[in-house]
Amino acid sequence: MSSNRINTKSRILEVTWRLLESGNKAIRMADIAKAAGVSRQALYLHFPSRAELLVATTRHIDKVKNVDARLARSRSASSGVERLHAFVDAWGGYIPQIHGISVALRAMRDTDKEAAAAWEDRMQAVRQGCEAAVLAILQDGYLKEGITEITGVDLLWTLLSVENWERLVLECGWSQSEYEQTLKKIAEVSLMSQR
Amino acid sequence: MSSNRINTKSRILEVTWRLLESGNKAIRMADIAKAAGVSRQALYLHFPSRAELLVATTRHIDKVKNVDARLARSRSASSGVERLHAFVDAWGGYIPQIHGISVALRAMRDTDKEAAAAWEDRMQAVRQGCEAAVLAILQDGYLKEGITEITGVDLLWTLLSVENWERLVLECGWSQSEYEQTLKKIAEVSLMSQR
DNA sequence: ATGTCAACTTTACACAGTGTCAAGTATTTC
């Protein structure tokens, strides 16, 4: 029954995702096992460690939610502003989906290299999106005076951090659209010369 | 020897501070004890738990660095912009000093209520500073259209988060003055109507 | 029908770090 193994494996991933989404920050291996209806040890038959289970869950979510397609849309924009807006929509809209797992991964960063690397990787992908947007603005000739390409990317990347989303949406109670609109505006006034 | 007890206690606080400043994220009770030249158990004679030791260290740093005096200076500014700038200087300049302990406190938030409360408390103090600045801008009549007092505070508070400082200064390699200058500018263009 | 293999379960245990407990020691203080 090799299909059984596959079923169990993806069931574990689904369950992990669901538990992390619940907002409970202290999800243990035992919790995941219980929710998946397997023994705690069975988890280690499929994933070598907690960190790798979380990383695999991230990849699983990416696959299901189709990140690539989301981000591709921002690449087709013609002008710099459009590209900026499209990217804020794409990434900003994706944050809520991966928020649960992002909390777990970040919490493991200090103790686990794998988790740190996985999060770093994800962040570099976001940074690339920022880079493309800033470059498009630069090529349009609208990059603000005093902002270099690099500092512009640093800035946009920082503005669009998951932590800022958490603060505004979860802590301050902003709606997702308020978040997206405001961040677009701030990114604009911070990066682009207004005429 | 009651003075001995006091010496040991403050030595523990100093050593904890120093170790946290070192950037090593995994400081254990045993490490602190060793560095302070006492047994691990002696720590529990002075502080009931790791969380309370960290909280006490925070208060100790505040006392030594004189936070209150720092923040008081921003309160004496006359105009809104000045107040904004003074607050960014005061808080932004304080972040590097408390960064080590802030990392430790935030890492404990998930598992420890005390640590969570201590950090929350600190953040609310910062928020009050933000509130005062935004209010001053509002009273000057320069608060940007579309920004309410509350959203303005949310925004400034988010911009001035320790996490954003970490990203720009530690991760992106900005200097402290680059950080301060840029944040002042962004806060200005985000919150104030430019004439 | 029987044996084999894969996908589990069960039980046990090592390990790290926090926090508790009890008994012992050294120095001061009255």
Place this chain on the structure above:
DNA sequence: GAAATACTTGACACTGTGTAAAGTTGACAT
């Protein structure tokens, strides 16, 4: 010289991760 203070030492409970080994169950092949 007794009592109090500020420790030390050593043992241990607890939680969560990860490892190891032996047992169970069902599908499938011959």
